[in-house]
Amino acid sequence: MPSEAIIKLVNVGFQYAGSEKTALKNISLSIKKGEVVAVVGHNGSGKSTLCKLFNALLLPAEGTVTVDGMDTSAEANLLEIRRRVGMVFQNPDNQLVTTIVEEDVGFGPENLGVPPAEIRARVDAALGEVEMRDYAEKASHALSGGQKQRVAIAGLLAMQPEVLVLDEATAMLDPRGREEVLSTVLKLNRERGMTVVMITQFMEEALGADRVFVLHDSRLVMEGTPREVFNERALLEESRLDAPAFVKLRDDLLAAGLPVSQDAMTCDALADEISRALTA
């Protein structure tokens, strides 16, 4: 496991201008290069705010945020930070800034100074990755909700950042689309060592992460492997969250005396365990 921190927060606090409530309180965390982390938490807990600190879209009011050792508060670091950390917003409309799909996907790389021929190649590859090549010349505003999310994800992929930050980027996709995006992202992590930060309300999705961060009322209240976090059923409930459906089933079966493994957290793993228990 690589150990170098690509993103590091020390005692970070944040408050929106004109707001009485603090959006983030005293958060310290670090994300290692090549790690896949999931961020979960109730509505308004601070997830989107936290992730906007990772690429200097927001700057901390207290404490420090560093990306690859660079302080995000120093303006001189901005371009280098944006080169490293790319983000898909919760609402893709905030991302789709031009009028045509392929221009939108090329917008990010262009801003990073990527040469035109290379942009062309990246745009084609990224649109292919999200299966939107047929829509390359369509107007971005004339897409369905899920198609917009796919294009926003393509825009991120075309920037080839070291860190992919996905703010509920698959919330509007159909089941297959969600699986495909997740596996694309995990492939980039495996093959190119990209670091992945994904915010999600689907606890099942967080199971695929190396580590899970749980936010509750502006604070980081838990961090650990999916197994550690999702076994804390009472704490999750307190944070308005839930364990994945198959984890709950596993616990109910265990409580009823069925000998299934504590490690079984997915459909297939549980099916193996249950069939073994029932046919033994």
Added chain:
Amino acid sequence: MPIVIEQLSHTYLPGSALAYPALSDITLTVSDGEFLGVIGHTGSGKSTLIQHFNGLLLPTSGSVHVDGLDTREKKLRKQIRSLVGMVFQYPEYQLFEETVERDVAFGPKNMGLDDAEAATRVSEALCLVGLDPAEFAEKSPFELSGGEKRRAALAGILAMRPKYLVLDEPMACLDPRGRREILALIESLRRDFGTGIVMVSHSMDDVAMYADRIAVLDKGSLYLVGSPEEVFSRGAELIEMGLNLPQATQLVRALRKRGVPIEHDYFRMDELTKELVGRWRHER
């Protein structure tokens, strides 16, 4: 009276080089007090379809009648809009006032309610969707988190107390407890007031558990409409078109593959749990 959709086709930008046929020949009825789930792959035409239910989009051919009112008749549109409350896929499209309170009050005031009655409805609706009025009423809708925006948009529609609630992915970005609470709320509106519900969703679990019938769209056509039992018995076809089965049903299939003969296609995890525990006790 129901919402009657007859041979509805819709083409975006008809007659131009960019003409795009998004729906073809859809015939479907949403009965009074029914909960209709709408599922379909990305771009299958779900949002296009439901935007016809309050006359926001008009048929290129065919017709839509809401309680007998033809959506093509311009003078009926206001009446239709007060019957059919619509929550968009992206809540940003319907939040535009300076404060959350004013946003939620917009619909009721537009219906001619006086200030006092509108204010009552606003705080009632905000509480229903889990936004504490003391904290949120004076906030700008643009300074809300994603899930808070969705709740505010829903409150604005609930405050109008429409006869039909048409919801486009209402659960997206809600936290797990919020999902449960809002689903329970929708169900109670139907039970207590006979509100008809149309819900577009990518969650097979939600539609399986709550819908009376499910309409499956595929590439702009109505592929199938039927009870959850009927629809989810056709798992292979659904998976082929990019959809899936409820999680409990997925497990049933996985168990059958491993030689555990579960007969029933369960949708609810609690019912499946009971069956599994029963089998375990029986075998011992």
